[in-house]
Amino acid sequence: MVGVVNSQVVFERPAAMSSVATHYCPGCTHGVAHRLVAEVLDEMGLVEKTVGVASVGCSVFAYNYFDCDFVEAAHGRAPAMATGVKRMLPDRVVFTYQGDGDLASIGMGEIVHAAARGENITVIFINNANYGMTGGQMAPTTLPGQKTTSSPAGRDVEQMGFPIRTAELLATLEGAGYVVRRSLHDPKNIRLAKKAVRLAFETQVRGLGFSMVELLSTCPTNWGINPVDSLQWVEDHMVPAFPLGDYKVADAVAQIRLR
Amino acid sequence: MPKELLKGNIAMAEAAIRAGLEGYFGYPITPQTELLEWMSARMPELGRVFLQAESELAAINMVYGAACTGARVMTSSSSPGVSLMMEGLSYIAGTEIPVVLIDVMRGGPGLGNIAPAQSDYNQIVHGGGHGDYFPIVLAPSSVQEAIDLTVLAFDLAEKYRTIVVVLADGSIGQMMEPAELPPMKPLKTTRPEWATTGATNREKRVLSSIYLQPEQEEITNLRLLKRLEEIEANEIRYKSYYLEDAEFVVVGFGTAGRVALSAVRMARAEGLKVGLLRPITLNPFPIAQLRQITDQVKAFLVVEMNSGQMLLDVQRATMGQAPVEFYGRLGGVVPFPDEILAEIRRIATTNEYATNGFVRRNWLRRLETLVDGGE
Amino acid sequence: MQTEIIIAGFGGQGVLFAGQVLAYAAMDAGKEVTWIPSYGPEMRGGTANCTVIISDEEIGSPLVRHPRGVIALNLPSADKYERLVAPGGVLVGNQSLIDHPFSRTDITHVQVLANELAEQIGDRRLTNMVCLGALLALMPVIPLEAIEKALENHLPERHKRLLPANFQALQAGCEVALKNTMHAAETLKNQ
Numbered sequence: 001m002v003g004v005v006n007s008q009v010v011f012e013r014p015a016a017m018s019s020v021a022t023h024y025c026p027g028c029t030h031g032v033a034h035r036l037v038a039e040v041l042d043e044m045g046l047v048e049k050t051v052g053v054a055s056v057g058c059s060v061f062a063y064n065y066f067d068c069d070f071v072e073a074a075h076g077r078a079p080a081m082a083t084g085v086k087r088m089l090p091d092r093v094v095f096t097y098q099g100d101g102d103l104a105s106i107g108m109g110e111i112v113h114a115a116a117r118g119e120n121i122t123v124i125f126i127n128n129a130n131y132g133m134t135g136g137q138m139a140p141t142t143l144p145g146q147k148t149t150s151s152p153a154g155r156d157v158e159q160m161g162f163p164i165r166t167a168e169l170l171a172t173l174e175g176a177g178y179v180v181r182r183s184l185h186d187p188k189n190i191r192l193a194k195k196a197v198r199l200a201f202e203t204q205v206r207g208l209g210f211s212m213v214e215l216l217s218t219c220p221t222n223w224g225i226n227p228v229d230s231l232q233w234v235e236d237h238m239v240p241a242f243p244l245g246d247y248k249v250a251d252a253v254a255q256i257r258l259r
Numbered sequence: 260m261p262k263e264l265l266k267g268n269i270a271m272a273e274a275a276i277r278a279g280l281e282g283y284f285g286y287p288i289t290p291q292t293e294l295l296e297w298m299s300a301r302m303p304e305l306g307r308v309f310l311q312a313e314s315e316l317a318a319i320n321m322v323y324g325a326a327c328t329g330a331r332v333m334t335s336s337s338s339p340g341v342s343l344m345m346e347g348l349s350y351i352a353g354t355e356i357p358v359v360l361i362d363v364m365r366g367g368p369g370l371g372n373i374a375p376a377q378s379d380y381n382q383i384v385h386g387g388g389h390g391d392y393f394p395i396v397l398a399p400s401s402v403q404e405a406i407d408l409t410v411l412a413f414d415l416a417e418k419y420r421t422i423v424v425v426l427a428d429g430s431i432g433q434m435m436e437p438a439e440l441p442p443m444k445p446l447k448t449t450r451p452e453w454a455t456t457g458a459t460n461r462e463k464r465v466l467s468s469i470y471l472q473p474e475q476e477e478i479t480n481l482r483l484l485k486r487l488e489e490i491e492a493n494e495i496r497y498k499s500y501y502l503e504d505a506e507f508v509v510v511g512f513g514t515a516g517r518v519a520l521s522a523v524r525m526a527r528a529e530g531l532k533v534g535l536l537r538p539i540t541l542n543p544f545p546i547a548q549l550r551q552i553t554d555q556v557k558a559f560l561v562v563e564m565n566s567g568q569m570l571l572d573v574q575r576a577t578m579g580q581a582p583v584e585f586y587g588r589l590g591g592v593v594p595f596p597d598e599i600l601a602e603i604r605r606i607a608t609t610n611e612y613a614t615n616g617f618v619r620r621n622w623l624r625r626l627e628t629l630v631d632g633g634e
Numbered sequence: 635m636q637t638e639i640i641i642a643g644f645g646g647q648g649v650l651f652a653g654q655v656l657a658y659a660a661m662d663a664g665k666e667v668t669w670i671p672s673y674g675p676e677m678r679g680g681t682a683n684c685t686v687i688i689s690d691e692e693i694g695s696p697l698v699r700h701p702r703g704v705i706a707l708n709l710p711s712a713d714k715y716e717r718l719v720a721p722g723g724v725l726v727g728n729q730s731l732i733d734h735p736f737s738r739t740d741i742t743h744v745q746v747l748a749n750e751l752a753e754q755i756g757d758r759r760l761t762n763m764v765c766l767g768a769l770l771a772l773m774p775v776i777p778l779e780a781i782e783k784a785l786e787n788h789l790p791e792r793h794k795r796l797l798p799a800n801f802q803a804l805q806a807g808c809e810v811a812l813k814n815t816m817h818a819a820e821t822l823k824n825q
Contacts, residue, residue: 047458048457048458048459048460049457049459050457051327051328051455051456051457053324054467060469063465063467064465066463067458067463068457068458068463069455069456069457069458069463069464069465070455070463070464070465070466070467071323071324071327071354071455071465071466071467072354072465072466072467072468072469073320073323073324073350074320074323074346074347074350077316077317077320077323077346077347080312080316080317080318080320080321080323080324081320081321081323081324081327082324083310083317083321083324084282084284084320084321084322084323084324084325084326084327084328084332085324085325085327085328085455086324087282087308087310087321087325088281088282088308088324088325088328088330088332089328089456089457092456092457093457109313109314109316109317110313110316110317110320113312113313113317262661264654264657264658264661264667264669264788289673290673373673429673430670430696430697433670433671433673434668434669434670434696435654435657435668435669435670436667436668436669436693437661437666437667514696517693517694517695517696518694518695518696518697519694520692520694520695521694521695522694522695523694524694593697595695595697595698595699596694596695596698597699
């Protein structure tokens with residue numbers, strides 16, 4: 001560019017992210033979540049010693065977007081697969097990246113037991129209140145009355161029960177070191193989410209047990225709302241149903257001071 | 260090493276450990292539980308990984324993850340547990356990584372019972388998981404063979420980047436026999452060039468079973484098939500008894516094979532020219548070996564502890580060139596040698612073999628008579 | 635040459651261990667041998683049995699319908715196996731728990747008051763060794779000394795102090811069997 005002097009980099013792709021366009025829909029917060037994880041891997045210098053575990057859902061191709069080793073799990077089994085990797089390579093950093101159908105429906109058994117064992121892995125849990133990849137069906141996190149392609153009249157709690165609050169559920173387990181819920185609907189919350197992701201990886205690096213950050217996310221395409229309104233919808237509807245907060249912070253984790 | 264009196268399950272566990280096993284993930288189920296119990300004591304003692312998973316589903320996916328690191332890893336289970344593992348096995352096959360599974364089969368379908376059976380033949384040999392994949396399947400008939408084949412399983416799994424199943428049954432798992440364990444092998448110190456171990460000073464690696472483009476998936480399938488051809492060319496194993504002048508040949512694997520050996524000896528003592536071919540590799544199946552003796556044989560008798568799952572493979576091998584008769588016991592019942600002897604006598608002395616193509620139906624009628632008769 | 639022996643009784647009577655001792659002795663003597671238990675729920679308090687096959691060549695079937703030798707440590711086992719012993723075979727019964735004499739005339743059989751003998755020697759748990767001694771007296775497939783050697787070599791360390799009592803039980807079973815069996819043979823002749 002002509003006439004620009006003293007140019008300064010104020011924003012760039014994290015080194016831990018691959019230089020490829022993602023397949024995510026416009027306005028989807030997966031990209032934000034990816035970025036937060038990548039920034040943390042960069043900050044902590046972990047890229048070369050990390051093995052990611054992708055799951056089945058919209059983030060099935062997560063392995064294309066991170067510059068670390070990756071394996072691809074069967075639907076719901078990422079915590080078990082991550083357990084296998086971590087047990088064989090205890091000095092490596094292992095994280096799973098799972099959606100709500102994957103983690104809280106088909107994979108509920110694996111996530112509960114990984115947390116109960118205090119498996120020293122980090123879980124990034126994307127909660128967008130529906131099955132995104134298959135086109136917006138009802139998920140275990142779908143809100144009461146929420147219309148999806150498989151609950152066209154709205155989620156009927158008499159028939160289909162209530163949403164599962166995974167962070168609260170896992171927080172009851174002794175093995176959980178750090179379990180929190182954050183949201184990606186505005187810059188302030190994104191900054192808080194970033195800190196939580198950092199603390200989750202710090203928990204793992206220090207060997208303090210299972211860590212999970214649940215991230216409330218948007219799905220404009222399947223919700224049928226534009227991206228900006230989707231962010232508002234998270235704030236108006238999801239945050240009340242899935243309160244943000246720290247559900248389990250083990251004493252040793254609370255002692256961690258980030259520089 | 261001197262011979263020791265070893266229980267099959269424990270012998271297989273210790274053999275795996277001595278073959279350089281680095282990680283074991285499993286779930287208790289009879290009649291293989293002693294294998295898991297042995298691992299739970301021995302692996303930590305050696306500073307290696309043992310983990311009791313919350314389910315077979317988790318166990319096979321833990322093995323999946325562990326195998327991605329390039330380490331020697333395995334799991335073990337019994338029939339209903341192996342059914343639960345089918346998803347993971349298909350993924351492992353699609354990712355082309357080495358994993359060893361020991362299946363100590365029991366009676367089914369469903370919860371069935373814990374008695375010895377061979378009814379996992381189809382789900383293991385012909386693939387119970389989805390997609391086209393071909394595990395190597397090794398069928399021991401004694402404790403010594405269970406040891407030797409367990410050790411071999413790891414080498415074959417790594418050589419061909421494939422799943423190797425040691426297909427035993429409750430009888431092999433629970434039996435004690437004098438056997439010799441191999442010396443302790445040192446653990447591997449290198450990792451294969453595909454292993455996901457953290458991209459330190461190298462390009463990142465991805466292990467997955469996704470090939471979104473059908474053309475790419477087809478290429479993957481062709482690669483698996485090519486590997487199968489290589490396996491078929493190099494790895495067929497079987498044991499034969501009294502085949503030289505045999506006019507009738509019994510075919511049976513594992514426990515059914517050794518029960519048949521007793522019957523064949525009794526028949527020989529009666530002057531009947533009977534031999535036994537006991538396939539040790541069920542995949543690759545000794546097709547050429549069976550085909551080769553088809554000319555000299557008046558009839559084959561397949562003996563199994565299932566409803567004739569291997570029978571179809573023997574028929575495929577012999578291509579209708581000789582009659583193939585069948586005798587099986589089901590649901591955890593182990594045949595006695597005298598039952599098989601009666602079948603051999605029937606075939607050898609009456610020439611009453613099924614030429615009408617209804618081998619299984621004829622057997623079923625005979626078995627119903629036997630079972631109704633207060634067996 | 636192949637010999638099949640079934641040892642049957644209640645769980646807790648040392649059925650499986652008696653079979654293992656026999657198998658160890660056979661192995662130490664350089665024989666082929668298989669030991670296979672009835673496994674599963676019946677192990678826990680119900681009836682238990684194991685089959686030991688000793689042979690000079692590779693053993694085929696690990697199970698037989700008609701064993702050459704049977705030790706029946708309780709009544710249900712006696713009732714089940716008396717009819718199954720191969721003609722010319724041997725049946726040893728634990729008379730302490732069996733309320734009627736054996737009736738087969740084509741086999742050698744004997745009943746031993748094994749519980750009482752074991753208690754006299756000092757431990758009810760020696761019932762199995764008394765009966766094993768009795769079986770081997772009538773069916774010398776393995777010399778008694780080899781069994782003693784096997785016990786020495788394979789008895790868990792914490793039980794080693796029981797070795798002399800085990801030897802005594804084997805001997806006692808052997809002696810009583812030789813005495814009573816002759817008596818039984820006489821009875822048969824007189825019938």
